[in-house]
Amino acid sequence: MLRTTRPAARLGSQRLLPLYRLPPPVPARPSLSGIRNQLARRTYATEQAPPSSSTWFRRARTVARYGFYLAGSTIVGSILLTSAVFLHDAFTYSERNIEGVPIAPRALSPKHGGPKNLPIVSRLLSDMEDEENRQLAEKPHLVIVGGGWGAVGVIDKLNPGDYHVTIVSPETYTTFTPLLPSAAVGTVSVRSLVEPLRKIVARLRGHLINARAVDLVMSERLLEVETIVPGGGPGTHMYIPYDKLIIAVGSTSSTYGVPGLEHCYQLKTISDAQAIRKRIIDNFEAASLPTTSPEERKRLLSFVVCGGGPTGVETAAEIYDLCQEDIFNYFPKICGKDVSIHVIQSREHILNTYSEAISKYAEKKFMHDKIDLVTLARVSAVQPDKVIYTKRNEDGKVETHEIPTNFVLWSTGIAMNPFTQRVSDQLPNQVHKKAIEVDAHLRVKGAPLGEVYAIGDASTIETSVVSYLLDLVDESDKNKDGKIDFEEWEIMVARIKKRIPMAEDQLQKVRELFDLYDSDSDNSLNLNELAVLLQEVGNKITALPATAQVASQQGKYLGKKLSKIAAGRGVLEANGVGPEGADDAVAQPFRYTHLGSLAYIGNAAVFDLGRFSFMGGLAAMYAWRSVYWSEQVSMRTRALLMIDWVCR
Incomplete structure (x- = not known):
């Protein structure tokens, strides 16, 4: 008879228990502070442990691989660019048949x-x-x-x-x-x-x-x-x-009848700019000679600009920049010391067509740069070695002054x-x-x-509006009585705005104008009253x-x-x-839209945008450059202009 039960194993006097596969014990969940400590120890160990040789090898191999890629791309790109240039030249410079x-x-x-x-x-x-x-x-x-x-x-x-x-x-x-x-x-x-x-x-x-x-x-x-x-x-x-x-x-x-303008430069063409640049450099070269007397050196380095408009102001500012940026580097220091720049203006302020704030800002900038501003003065004569101008003193008497110079720009x-x-x-x-x-x-x-x-x-x-008086009356006088009532005056105003759009600003207050020039208060305007009204309107229009x-x-x-x-x-x-x-x-x-005026005043620029004015230093100068860059005729001149400014 087979035994169906297995006797328990014995080891000595002890009974061996059966073996069971128990699950591993669940570790206690560490706290957040413990995790931070472990990470800190691991990071510290990583930082302290020196990289192994295999790590250095992998790093060197990665650098070499990317360096190879970069060098290969550069070589391939250079070959492609050179090939493109050769292909362009091969197809561009070809003979053309111009016979017949x-x-x-x-x-x-x-x-x-x-x-x-x-x-x-x-x-x-x-x-x-x-x-x-x-x-x-x-x-x-x-x-x-x-x-x-x-x-x-x-x-x-x-x-x-x-x-x-x-x-x-x-x-x-x-x-x-x-x-x-x-x-x-x-x-x-x-x-x-x-x-x-x-x-x-x-x-x-x-x-x-x-x-x-x-x-x-x-x-x-x-x-x-x-x-x-x-x-x-x-x-x-x-x-x-x-x-x-x-x-x-x-x-x-x-010219205003001023004698001696043949000794002046103008700035309207490329030839004028080249001639001015040559004279400025020649003056500095002559002033650098040891044989030049102090008085002659000051005369050679005296630059006079006649006219305080945008061209005159920008030229004076550019000459100042030239002296500050180049002269001190390449010419004797005494030349930079003896430089003087003068701006002669017949009005009370320079840039008088700009807003008052801009004029004052430009004048303050020039005073800071020690550019001599001579306002309310008139040039009476220009001689080869000096400029003669007149100006009223505080007593109202006209005084004559002279500025020794070897360079005069006429921009008036x-x-x-x-x-x-x-x-x-x-x-x-x-x-x-x-x-x-x-x-x-x-x-x-x-x-x-x-x-x-x-x-x-x-x-x-x-x-001139009065030159159209008879035509306007003929078009507007509906009852043909030789007078213009208010309804006919409104028709006439519309006709004037169509013929001369620049008169719109002067014809805003239609009723007030009509009542102002209706001298006999008969609620109509006769030809004489219309002539006076239109004459006044025309005089107020700015060209x-x-x-x-x-x-x-x-x-x-x-x-x-x-x-x-x-x-x-x-x-x-x-x-x-x-x-x-x-x-x-x-x-x-034609209707003119004023987009603003701008001027460069020496590492600074001013913008007159009508109701809004903007002036400042480096930021304004770059805005000034951006406007002029965008107004270039072609991409060729844009690229060349950008290169010039980068080189500067």
Whole structure:
């Protein structure tokens, strides 16, 4: 019989208990302080324990791997960039077949005519090069005289193919004039401020004639020009026919009859900036010679700026920066000690067209920089070795003062360009002494409507309202009684705002004006009362300033309007609207929007934004640079300008 139970094992007198798999004991949960202590001990041990050789090996291998990747990427990138440059050069510098290019016979042998029997250039050399040029040659001929802000603004807004465009300019490039003071002392290079006009007008497949406008024959629509001869000398005179003409020749500096201005510098062109820079450096070199006397050294290092406007103030500030940043490093210290900068201003404050706060800030900055400000003074003469000016003393007597100097910058207002003066002399009722008077559509007054325009410094928009008195009365006098009641006066105000938009600010209080000039209190205005009212309104209108901002806005406005006229030419002709009425049909009168004025005053800048003014040091200077950088004509000039500022 089998035993079904297993006897208990015995070890000696003790009975062996069966073995069971018991669960491991659950450790007690450590407290937060214990965890922190453990982590602290582990961290301490890690920091104290030196890395093993295997750890160093892994680190070195990682550094080597990433270094290899970086070096390989650099080499591959350099190879790709070099290959791209070679490929660009290989496809760019290739021979082109220019044999058999067609040329219009009239371009090679133009016919003669006009009042002076001069060659009439009705076709240019490139008008027949391809089919597109041949089509453009049959479009209306738009001639732009000048290559500044206004002209570039027109070109920028014109649509390609609308006009046969020709630019007439004595310079082959356009200049960013606000930075000319910086170019005059070398803060920026000259090439950073210029852009070829041929490159700008190439978008329109237009042409450039390097010539100077001389005269205008409006009856035959002929522009007389004189070509520029390399090396100087008289050029060839010829006529350029036009369908539409835009005068954008700018202005010259006003002399005010002061003798000796041939000894002064102006700052309007690249040539002026280069000449000024050469004179400044030559003065310092001469002052550095051991044989130069102390009196002569002070005269050589005396810089006089006549005019306290933006150009004069910025030039004085740039000269001060030049002396502070470069002269002390490269010239004897005695030269820096003897430098003196003088600004002569006829008004009470410099930058008088800016807000009062900005003028005072600029004056305080100049006083801190020890720039001599001579206000309420007038220059009476300029001699080769000194400037003579007059100023009233505290007793009211006029005293004469002298400043020994070898450098004088003349920057005191504007005057008519010779061509502008010639055009103004031909026109009736052109009484303005500084520019050609134009209407609100920028059409030259007295010239055939829709044919001749003027923009920029060469023009000034009419402010006289009384000249339209009879037309306004005829349009507004509904009952034809020869008097204007209040309802008719409201109609007249609307007509005035349409003809002369700049009069809007003076016509805000319509009822008060009507009651003020209704002298006989009959609730109507007769012709005499209207004449006095309109005369007063016209006298209070302020003409637009002669700035680059105004010229640019006028150019862009005119470019857009001419494009609209070209696009709607068929519709206008179908409705019987001729060139004289096309401007009114497609566009509203020009309205200027003031975007603010700014000026550099030596490692600081000021902004006049109308109701808001901003002035300061480094931050304002960088804001000033940002504005000018954004206004550049092309990306090329933006890149070069940025490089110049970085190098500075």
